[in-house]
Amino acid sequence: MDSPELVADCFRAMSESVSIPVTIKTRIGIDDxxxxxxxxxxxxxxxxxxxxxxxxxxxxxxxxxxxxxxNREIPPLHYDYVxxxxxxxxxxYFALNGGIKDAASAHALLNEHAGVMLxxxxxxNPYLLAELEHRIxxxxxxxxxxxxAAYRQYMETQVSSGTHVKHMxxxxxxxxxxxxxxxAFRRELSxxxxxxxxxxxxxxRALAHVPNPSLEATA
Numbered sequence: 001m002d003s004p005e006l007v008a009d010c011f012r013a014m015s016e017s018v019s020i021p022v023t024i025k026t027r028i029g030i031d032d033x034x035x036x037x038x039x040x041x042x043x044x045x046x047x048x049x050x051x052x053x054x055x056x057x058x059x060x061x062x063x064x065x066x067x068x069x070x071n072r073e074i075p076p077l078h079y080d081y082v083x084x085x086x087x088x089x090x091x092x093y094f095a096l097n098g099g100i101k102d103a104a105s106a107h108a109l110l111n112e113h114a115g116v117m118l119x120x121x122x123x124x125n126p127y128l129l130a131e132l133e134h135r136i137x138x139x140x141x142x143x144x145x146x147x148x149a150a151y152r153q154y155m156e157t158q159v160s161s162g163t164h165v166k167h168m169x170x171x172x173x174x175x176x177x178x179x180x181x182x183x184a185f186r187r188e189l190s191x192x193x194x195x196x197x198x199x200x201x202x203x204x205r206a207l208a209h210v211p212n213p214s215l216e217a218t219a
Contacts, residue, residue: 001030001038001061004045011049023053025097025117028081029060036081043085047092055117056082057097072120082113103131110136125177144175148207155200165200166193172203176210184209 001007007024014022024046028039043054059075066074077099086094095115100106106116122128127144134141155168169189176182188206192198 001026001042002033004042007042008045008049011046011051015050021053022051023055024051025055025057027057027059027061028078031060031063034060036084039081040085040088043089047089052091053093054085055095055097055115056085058082059098079109086113103128103135106132107135123174125174126171127175127177145212147175148172148203152200152203155203159200165198165202169193169198169203179210181210 011022011024026042028034028036046054058077058079058081059071061071062075079096082094082096086092093114095117096109096113097117097119100109100116100118101121106118109116118128118132122132127147130142130147133139151168151172155165158168159165170193173186173189176185185206188209189202192202192205
């Protein structure tokens with residue numbers, strides 16, 4: 001962010017080389033450069049370069065003293081910066097990112113922002129994706145048994161093509177987060193899926209730790 005001209009040059013070069021839109025994801029500041037004016041100065045350079053779609057992690061980054069993990073949690077969120085920049089550039093799309101942990105929060109934020117971006121939350125709890133779709137688009141909320149069954153069909157196809165199950169089972173680790181048996185399910189998968197002889201029978205053994213009622217949909 002302290003080299004907005006360089007970022008703008010990179011944006012122009014990429015835009016001239018591809019036929020798909022090029023977007024920019026950024027923080028709102030770095031270290032002591034955390035004023036709204038600094039943030040807007042950065043956005044202005046990208047706007048002048050032609051960017052019209054931005055995804056804003058509404059925290060500054062502290063470049064010395066914090067780890068990447070700490071930088072995702074410690075700097076305070078400033079959603080107001082995203083609101084102000086949206087109002088300053090009404091012809092741009094600004095999606096809000098940072099600190100959104102559940103479907104209710106995401107849905108509420110969409111009343112004010114054009115879009116929201118979630119990263120760690122759905123990876124930790126992939127069923128959140130179904131809850132988001134249900135809340136935002138009013139689609140039926142699937143039970144977890146149907147999710148597992150559909151994903152198993154995909155895994156069978158990939159295994160037959162030579163993909164090891166560990167590359168796919170790892171995405172199921174958080175599927176039952178917060179429900180009875182979730183810890184045992186996760187432990188069974190995480191301790192066994194890296195074995196050379198691991199196969200999809202492992203999934204059935206892991207599911208045996210989860211009581212059937214917790215496989216059903218939750219509102």
